Amino acid sequence: MPTPLIALDWGTTRARAFLVGEDGAVLGKRVADRGIQSVPSGGFPAAFAQIAGEFRQARPDAAVLLAGMVGSRNGWVEAPYVACPASPDEIAAAGLAVTLDDGTRATILPGLSCDEGAFDVMRGEETLIVGLGLTDGVACLPGTHSKWAEVKGGRITRFASFMTGEIYGLLREHSILSRLATEPVGDDAAEGARRGLAAAQRPGGLLNAAFHARSDVLGGRMQGGAVGPYLSALLVAQEIEGARALFGDLANLHLVADGVLAGSYGRALAAAGLDHGLTTPEDAFVAGVTRLARGLAA
Amino acid sequence: MPTPLIALDWGTTRARAFLVGEDGAVLGKRVADRGIQSVPSGGFPAAFAQIAGEFRQARPDAAVLLAGMVGSRNGWVEAPYVACPASPDEIAAAGLAVTLDDGTRATILPGLSCDEGAFDVMRGEETLIVGLGLTDGVACLPGTHSKWAEVKGGRITRFASFMTGEIYGLLREHSILSRLATEPVGDDAAEGARRGLAAAQRPGGLLNAAFHARSDVLGGRMQGGAVGPYLSALLVAQEIEGARALFGDLANLHLVADGVLAGSYGRALAAAGLDHGLTTPEDAFVAGVTRLARGLAA
Incomplete structure (x- = not known):
C-alpha cells in the first residue's frame, strides 16, 4: 500500500x-x-x-x-x-x-x-x-558537473561527467576573457550562441576556440556582451560531442533541465541535430x- | 654593414x-x-x-x-x-x-x-x-596562450592560439580539482603524465577527461600529487591534437621551449608520434x- x-x-x-x-x-x-x-x-x-x-x-x-x-x-x-x-x-x-x-x-x-x-x-x-x-535511452543532466547516462533494459548501464558548468564559470569570471566580457545586451546572447556553436565545429578544439573570444573582441568582430554566451554555447556543444562519442547516436535522448540550461542545451542539441525530451x-x-x-x- | x-x-x-x-x-x-x-x-x-x-x-x-x-x-x-x-x-x-x-x-x-x-x-x-x-614547417610556442604557426616558402602563412597554460592554471588552482591536488612526490609526475596522455585519447573529450582527475583520486586510483601532471599532460595532448587538425601532419615541427614546458611538450609530442626540433x-x-x-x- x-x-x-x-x-x-x-x-x-x-x-x-x-x-x-x-x-x-x-x-x-x-x-x-x-x-x-x-x-x-x-x-x-x-x-x-x-x-x-x-x-x-x-x-x-x-x-x-x-x-x-x-x-x-x-x-x-x-x-x-x-x-x-x-x-x-x-x-x-x-x-x-x-x-x-x-x-x-x-x-x-x-x-x-x-x-x-x-x-x-x-x-x-x-x-x-x-x-x-x-x-532504453540516454539522459543528459546539465550542471556544474554535467552527467550523461545510458539506460538499457531499465538499468543504468554507464555514465560520464563533464566539467562544463565549472569551466564556464572559471573562464567567464577568472580568465583573461573575464576582462572583456560584459553583460549581454540586444543581440549579444543570440550572436554569442551562434558563434559559439559554430566555433565548436572548427578543427582546433576547445583550447583554441576559447581564445577566439578574446581575438574576436579585440578585433572588433564580437561585442563583449557576447563573450559569455559564446563560451556557454562552445562548452555545451563540446560536451554534446563528447557524449555522442561515448554513447553513440543518442536516440531517445532526455534532457533534465529548466530555465537557462534548458534553453542553452536545447539550442545546442538542436544544432547538433538531436531530438530530445525535456523534464524538469x-x-x-x-x-x-x-x-x-x-x-x-x- | x-x-x-x-x-x-x-x-x-x-x-x-x-x-x-x-x-x-x-x-x-x-x-x-x-x-x-x-x-x-x-x-x-x-x-x-x-x-x-x-x-x-x-x-x-x-x-x-x-x-x-x-x-x-x-x-x-x-x-x-x-x-x-x-x-x-x-x-x-x-x-x-x-x-x-x-x-x-x-x-x-x-x-x-x-x-x-x-x-x-x-x-x-x-x-x-x-x-x-x-x-617550410610548423612552430609550436607553448605558454599561457600557446601559439602554433605554419611557415611556407619562408613566410608565416597562418597561426592559432590555445589557452592551454591559462586553463591549466585555472583548473589546478581554482577548480574543485585544486582541493584534491597536492605537490607531486615519488612517481606522481610520471604517473599523472601517463594517465593524462592516455585520457586525451579517450572519446569523451577534455570536459569529461578533466573530471576524471576527481573521480580517480576519490576512487583511490590516483594520488593527489598526480593531479597537476595529469591535467598538464591532458591539456597539452589536446592542444597538439587541435594543432594537428588545423595544420595537418606537422612534418618539420619545431618546439620553442625550455625547462618544464620543453619536457611536458616533448613527452606529449613523442606520445603523439611527432618528431620535433627544439630551440630555446x-x-x-x-x-x-x-x-x-x-x-x-x-
Whole structure:
C-alpha cells in the first residue's frame, strides 16, 4: 500500500525537500540553504528537522528518503556507490537506514559508480535518471558537473561527467576573457550562441576556440556582451560531442533541465541535430523517489 | 654593414633585454620586472633607459629593436598587426619608429594577425618564429596562450592560439580539482603524465577527461600529487591534437621551449608520434631580431 513520501535532494550547498502524496502529487516543497557543508558532524537529525520538520508533522506516516551528497563521506553516513549497471530496485536495496531525532527510520539512497573506460561517480543524479522511467535511452543532466547516462533494459548501464558548468564559470569570471566580457545586451546572447556553436565545429578544439573570444573582441568582430554566451554555447556543444562519442547516436535522448540550461542545451542539441525530451529536475526527482520508494517497500 | 643590436622582448609583466654583437653573439642580457603594465603613459623612454641604459652606454652605435606587447594599444605606441601571410622583410618593414630619451631612433616591431577560419593575433611570438629560420614547417610556442604557426616558402602563412597554460592554471588552482591536488612526490609526475596522455585519447573529450582527475583520486586510483601532471599532460595532448587538425601532419615541427614546458611538450609530442626540433625562446628571439634587423637596414 503506497504511503506519502518526504524526499530530500540534499546537496553540498542546498537542500530541496518535497512532500509527495500517495498519488505522486507534490503537496509541499521547501528549498533551504542547509547543504551538507553547513551541517556539523552529528548535526544531521537536527538539520533534517529544520528543513522538513513541518512535513513530518503534517504526515507522520510518510516514508523518508534522502538523496544526494548527504550519502557521501562528508554527509550523514557514507552510502557506498552501487556499481553500474544498476536497476532501480538494486539502487533502492542499497539504501542505508538512519534514525531521525524522533526515532523514525529514514533511508539514504546510494550514488552510482561506473568503471567503463574511466572511473566515474554520481550522487543524486541517479534518482533523477530513475525518475525518467526510461527502458532504453540516454539522459543528459546539465550542471556544474554535467552527467550523461545510458539506460538499457531499465538499468543504468554507464555514465560520464563533464566539467562544463565549472569551466564556464572559471573562464567567464577568472580568465583573461573575464576582462572583456560584459553583460549581454540586444543581440549579444543570440550572436554569442551562434558563434559559439559554430566555433565548436572548427578543427582546433576547445583550447583554441576559447581564445577566439578574446581575438574576436579585440578585433572588433564580437561585442563583449557576447563573450559569455559564446563560451556557454562552445562548452555545451563540446560536451554534446563528447557524449555522442561515448554513447553513440543518442536516440531517445532526455534532457533534465529548466530555465537557462534548458534553453542553452536545447539550442545546442538542436544544432547538433538531436531530438530530445525535456523534464524538469523537480519532476524527475519526485518521480525518481516515488519509484525508488516502491523498491524499498518491496 | 651589420651593427650591434639592443633588442627587448617587452611583454605585459616583464622585459627581457639583450645586447647582441655584430656576429650574433649575446654580449649581455637582463630581465626586468618592467612589463608594459608597470609603465605609465609617456614613461616608455625612461623605462627603456632603466632596462637597457647600460647596453646603450656600452654600444651607442647599436640599433634598437622592441618586440612584444610594447607595440600594443597599452604599450609605447600601437604598431598595427601585419596580416598573414607575412615574410620577415614584411614584418620588419612595418616596424614603427619611436624616439629614445637621448633622441636615438628605436623600432617597435609589429605583431601578426591571421584571418583563416577564425581571427587570431600575436605579439612577440612572430620574432621567435622568424628566428627559427624555417622555409617550410610548423612552430609550436607553448605558454599561457600557446601559439602554433605554419611557415611556407619562408613566410608565416597562418597561426592559432590555445589557452592551454591559462586553463591549466585555472583548473589546478581554482577548480574543485585544486582541493584534491597536492605537490607531486615519488612517481606522481610520471604517473599523472601517463594517465593524462592516455585520457586525451579517450572519446569523451577534455570536459569529461578533466573530471576524471576527481573521480580517480576519490576512487583511490590516483594520488593527489598526480593531479597537476595529469591535467598538464591532458591539456597539452589536446592542444597538439587541435594543432594537428588545423595544420595537418606537422612534418618539420619545431618546439620553442625550455625547462618544464620543453619536457611536458616533448613527452606529449613523442606520445603523439611527432618528431620535433627544439630551440630555446632566448635563442629564437636573438636569431629573430638579428634577422629582422637586416630587413630594417635593407
